Amino acid sequence: MSDYNDTMNRAVATDETDRLIASNKVEGTAVYDAAGEKLGHIYNFMVDKVSGKVEYAVLGFGGLFGMGESYHPLPWNALTYDTSKGGYRVDIARDRLQGGPSYRTGEEPFRDRDYGRRVDDYYGTGAF
Amino acid sequence: MSDYNDTMNRAVATDETDRLIASNKVEGTAVYDAAGEKLGHIYNFMVDKVSGKVEYAVLGFGGLFGMGESYHPLPWNALTYDTSKGGYRVDIARDRLQGGPSYRTGEEPFRDRDYGRRVDDYYGTGAF
Numbered sequence: 001m002s003d004y005n006d007t008m009n010r011a012v013a014t015d016e017t018d019r020l021i022a023s024n025k026v027e028g029t030a031v032y033d034a035a036g037e038k039l040g041h042i043y044n045f046m047v048d049k050v051s052g053k054v055e056y057a058v059l060g061f062g063g064l065f066g067m068g069e070s071y072h073p074l075p076w077n078a079l080t081y082d083t084s085k086g087g088y089r090v091d092i093a094r095d096r097l098q099g100g101p102s103y104r105t106g107e108e109p110f111r112d113r114d115y116g117r118r119v120d121d122y123y124g125t126g127a128f
Numbered sequence: 129m130s131d132y133n134d135t136m137n138r139a140v141a142t143d144e145t146d147r148l149i150a151s152n153k154v155e156g157t158a159v160y161d162a163a164g165e166k167l168g169h170i171y172n173f174m175v176d177k178v179s180g181k182v183e184y185a186v187l188g189f190g191g192l193f194g195m196g197e198s199y200h201p202l203p204w205n206a207l208t209y210d211t212s213k214g215g216y217r218v219d220i221a222r223d224r225l226q227g228g229p230s231y232r233t234g235e236e237p238f239r240d241r242d243y244g245r246r247v248d249d250y251y252g253t254g255a256f
Contacts, residue, residue: 018177018239019176019177019178019241020174020175020176020177020183020184020238020244021174021175021177022172022173022174022175022186022238023151023154023155023172023173023174023175024155024172026151026175027151027152044150044151044152045150045151046148046149046150046151047148047149047150047151047154047182048147048148049146049147049148049149049209050147051181052181052182052183052204052205053179053180053181053182054175054180054181054182055148055180056148058150076180077180081177110148110150111146113147116148
């Protein structure tokens, strides 16, 4: 019980102290899969201008699938920050990411208002 | 009436199409005061890791006050995107910004959990 409380107190303290993160620190942060293997990094993330809410994280995979850098947007909620790794963890299988919506340098698919919905539909909203 | 509807339709279409903005496009965007004069630029912005909400925009002022680059955090809601300017507008007087919480390169005041509250207290939450 005491151990439990200690753990909870530490968790709360950490949450409050490190609750805010700078946008330019999110960009470039490593992303790991559930097994702890590095998948790629955060390329950037998409913010809703009206609500000020981060909606999507865009993962950059440098030639991971043998085809040069590609960008894979995910619902922001799919990411969990793992303090032991110093990076984000994504519990999505590699082949599921590979088959998901993606784009390349110079493409701006989010200009199409339906693109975010495609991402949501593929990964399922509220699944994380 | 027809003109009004046209305007409203365009506004809605623009909102929906451009509702999402990439994090790395927000950084570096110009910031203007109410009179349309350039104040500085967005240096970065602070995201709440838990809620995924953007809480503060950090304005970078390059020697504006004669003292080299300084960083002035503002509640995110204080910023309005002005499509005609291609930048953000802030209806806060220059001297009020000058007197507000600020820091310099290498300082990370948001590590202190009370710093955000100081910013809120200075500018007033819900005021925008």
